[in-house]
Every structure is written in structure tokens, then in C-alpha cells.
Amino acid sequence: MIAKARSQALQWTTLAPALAFVLLAATWGRSLPTALVVLVALFLAAAVLAAVHHAEVIAHRVGEPFGSLVLAVAVTIIEVALIVTLMADGSEKNATLARDTVFAAVMITCNGIVGLCILVGALRHRVAVFNAEGTGAAFSAIATLATLSMVLPTFTTSKPGPQFSTTQLVFAATASLIVYGLFVGTLTVRHRDYFLPLTAEGKVLDADDHAEPPTAKAAWMSLALLGLALVAVVGLAKGVSPTIERVVADAGLPASVVGVVIAMMVLLPETIAAVRSAARDRMxxxxxxxxxxxxxxxxxxxxxxxxxxxxxxxxxxxxxxATHMILLALSIAVGTLTVMPGRATPLQGGVHLAIMAAFLVLAVSP
Structure with missing residues (x-):
């Protein structure tokens, strides 16, 4: 038993988050030379892969859709902390950081991850099958919150510029919390079956494969290591963000590219986990x-x-x-058409990836 515990402690999925956190503590608040930036990037990648592993262990223990919710919420909480930390210096360049990062997250998830997963799943299993009721409910919530939070400020007149007044900001924040709370309740309690994987014949798969689920102790250990890995990922990403900002500025790229890069780094664990699920026919x-x-x-x-x-x-x-509003409107229209049938082919995956590619091109060359 002792030998088994020692062997588990020496696994790379255990060592990577711990070492990445130690590196984070050693480099926090310091200016990093190029060699150290490379080292940080390597440990950041290792922490991402470890986070995916531990998220899958937890998902196997608690089942769907709770496993997906754990990873999504954990990553987002730390992402929020990163955004607020970067905005704390009060500089003008960070005024749009929250908007750029959130919009990039919406485009990456709803077009990049969805498109890639549909493409992988449909190519491997001929057609990607999912529950249109649950997926449609989630997507309608995304469309509503994105419009209320990031489109309306452009047209309001109480405050100059694309900004909310205090009253409007309180409304947007309250609406976001309420809608998200309703989504979580629908996902986990009232209509959990709408979010369970389906077979090609439309039958619900409640069990995760046929493997024996991990023990409660192993799941709690993975939860702790997942949190440690995600803190390390976002902390190390913040450490290399000055280098990213400098490279973006030296290349003459728009400042909004920084938000795109941050969102891509933070969402990397979800991207890998989602693609692996699609390859296993769990769209x-x-x-x-x-x-x-x-x-x-x-x-x-x-x-x-x-x-x-x-x-x-x-x-x-x-x-x-205006450009980003057009991309958001196109994403909502195409996403709705993708969700409605409950089945998707490689064509739909390619269309979503084309929108994602357009977003990246316009981010670099607006």
C-alpha cells in the first residue's frame, strides 16, 4: 500500500502541478528573461495536460454533466482572477481586457472547440450525435448573455463610449448571475438527462465507458491537483503576459490580441478534454x-x-x-442551425472553424 501511494505521488500528473506551482512561487512578480520564459511555457504546458487528466478522473467519478461543470467553473474562476489582477493597475490599455478576453472565450468555445469536436467526432464516427434540447438551452443562454453584456453597451447613451452606466452594469451583472444559475440548475438537477451523452440511435449513456470509477480518495486527490494545476496555469500565464504584450506591441498588432492569447491559454485544458471526448463518440x-x-x-x-x-x-x-458584432451574430445564427437537428456532419464543423479562423485573422489584422 505504501509503495502504491509512493508510486502515485511520483506520477507526472502529480509532479507537474506541484513543480509548476513551485515555479510560479519562484517567479511571481519578477521580470522574466527569455530562457526563463521558455521554461515557464514548458511547465505551463505540462500543468495543462495534468489538469485535463485530473478533470477526466473527476468526471469519471461524479459522472456527466457534473464533470464538465467542475472543469468549466474551476478554469473560469481563475480566469476571472487573472483578468481582475491585470486590470488592477488601472492603465488605459487594460480598459478593454475583460471584453476582449470574454469575447475571445465565446468565439473559441462556440466556434473553435465546437467546430473541432464536431469535425473529429463526425470524421471518426460518420455523424456527431448530441441532445438538441440541452445543447439548445445552453446555446440560447450564451446568445442572450453575450448580447446583453457586450452588444448593448455599444448602443446605450447614458454614458459616452461603449460603456455601461452604473445602473446598466448592475443589471447586466445580475442578469448574468441569474441566467448562469438557472443553467447550472437545469444542467445538474431539473433536466440532467438533456446533457448526457447519446448513442447513434439516440439512447442515453449514463455510465462513463465500462471502466471501474476511481475511488472517492482518488477523486478528492485529483480535485486538489486540478485546482493546483489551474492556479499554476493561470499564474504562469500572467507571468509570461508581459512578454506576450511586448511581442504583440513589437509586431504592431492590436492590443486586443493579448486578450485572445490569454483566453486560448486558459481554455487549453477544456479544448483537449473536449476533443478527447469527441474522439470517444461522446459529443x-x-x-x-x-x-x-x-x-x-x-x-x-x-x-x-x-x-x-x-x-x-x-x-x-x-x-x-461593428466587426466583432457581425462575427457574434454569425456565430449565433450558425450555432442555432448546428444545434437544431441534434446531429452534425464534418461540414458543420468546418463552418464553425471557418468563423474561428476569421476571428483570429481579424484580431491580428482588423
Missing amino acids: QTSLNLAHGSALASIGLTIPAVAVASVWLSGPLVLGLD
Whole structure:
């Protein structure tokens, strides 16, 4: 028993989060030279892979859709902390950081992750099958919150610029929390069966494969290591963010690219987990991860920055520009058509990836 415990402690999935956290503690608040940035990037990647492993252990123990919710909420909470930390200096360049990061998260999840998962699942299993009722409910919540939080500020007139007044910001934050709370209740209690994986014949798969689920002790250990890994991922990402900002500025790219890079790094664990689920013909699990992450990103970030704006000295710009509003409208229209049949082919996956590619191109060259 002692030998088994010692062997488990020496596994890379245990060592990677611990070592990444030690590196985070050693480099926190310091200016990193190029060699150290490379080392941080390597440990960041290892922590991401370890986070995916531990998220899958937890998901196997608690079952769907709880497993997807754990990873989505954990990543988003730490993402919010990162955004608020970066905005704390009150500089003008960070006024749009929350908007850029949240919008990038919505585009990455609803087009990048969804498109990639549909493409992988449909190519491997001919057609990707999911529950249109649960997926449609999640996607309608995403469309509503994205519009209320990031489109309306562009057209309001109480405050100059694409910003909410205090009353409007309180409304957007409250609406985000309520809608997200309703989604969690629907996902986990009232209509849990809408979010369970389906077979090609439309039968619900409640069990996760046929493997024996991990013990409660192993699940709690994975939960602790998942938290440690995610703290390390976001902390190390913050450590390399000055380098990212410098590279973006030196390349003459828009400042919004920083938000895109942060969102891509933070969402990497969900992306890997979602694609692996799609390859195992569990498309509903993939969509739960993607849409759950998008909803958590809006539903938790907007209230958090609303509260933080009380003491943050800089402005809070949430309104999207015309180009991004067109991409959001296209994403909502295409996403609705993808969800409605409950089945998708590689064509739908390719269309979503085309929208994602357009977002990345326009982020670099607006």
C-alpha cells in the first residue's frame, strides 16, 4: 500500500502541478528573461495536460454533466482572477481586457472547440450525435448573455463610449448571475438527462465507458491537483503576459490580441478534454465543456468586473465594435442551425472553424 501511494505521488500528473506551482512561487512578480520564459511555457504546458487528466478522473467519478461543470467553473474562476489582477493597475490599455478576453472565450468555445469536436467526432464516427434540447438551452443562454453584456453597451447613451452606466452594469451583472444559475440548475438537477451523452440511435449513456470509477480518495486527490494545476496555469500565464504584450506591441498588432492569447491559454485544458471526448463518440460531453465554459466565462466574469469596477480606477469598456458584432451574430445564427437537428456532419464543423479562423485573422489584422 505504501509503495502504491509512493508510486502515485511520483506520477507526472502529480509532479507537474506541484513543480509548476513551485515555479510560479519562484517567479511571481519578477521580470522574466527569455530562457526563463521558455521554461515557464514548458511547465505551463505540462500543468495543462495534468489538469485535463485530473478533470477526466473527476468526471469519471461524479459522472456527466457534473464533470464538465467542475472543469468549466474551476478554469473560469481563475480566469476571472487573472483578468481582475491585470486590470488592477488601472492603465488605459487594460480598459478593454475583460471584453476582449470574454469575447475571445465565446468565439473559441462556440466556434473553435465546437467546430473541432464536431469535425473529429463526425470524421471518426460518420455523424456527431448530441441532445438538441440541452445543447439548445445552453446555446440560447450564451446568445442572450453575450448580447446583453457586450452588444448593448455599444448602443446605450447614458454614458459616452461603449460603456455601461452604473445602473446598466448592475443589471447586466445580475442578469448574468441569474441566467448562469438557472443553467447550472437545469444542467445538474431539473433536466440532467438533456446533457448526457447519446448513442447513434439516440439512447442515453449514463455510465462513463465500462471502466471501474476511481475511488472517492482518488477523486478528492485529483480535485486538489486540478485546482493546483489551474492556479499554476493561470499564474504562469500572467507571468509570461508581459512578454506576450511586448511581442504583440513589437509586431504592431492590436492590443486586443493579448486578450485572445490569454483566453486560448486558459481554455487549453477544456479544448483537449473536449476533443478527447469527441474522439470517444461522446459529443454531448464535448458540447457541455464548450458551452459550459462560454457561459461560465460571461456569467462569472461580468459580475466580477462589475464588483471590481468599484475600486478599479480605469474605465470598463464592454461594448463590441461593428466587426466583432457581425462575427457574434454569425456565430449565433450558425450555432442555432448546428444545434437544431441534434446531429452534425464534418461540414458543420468546418463552418464553425471557418468563423474561428476569421476571428483570429481579424484580431491580428482588423
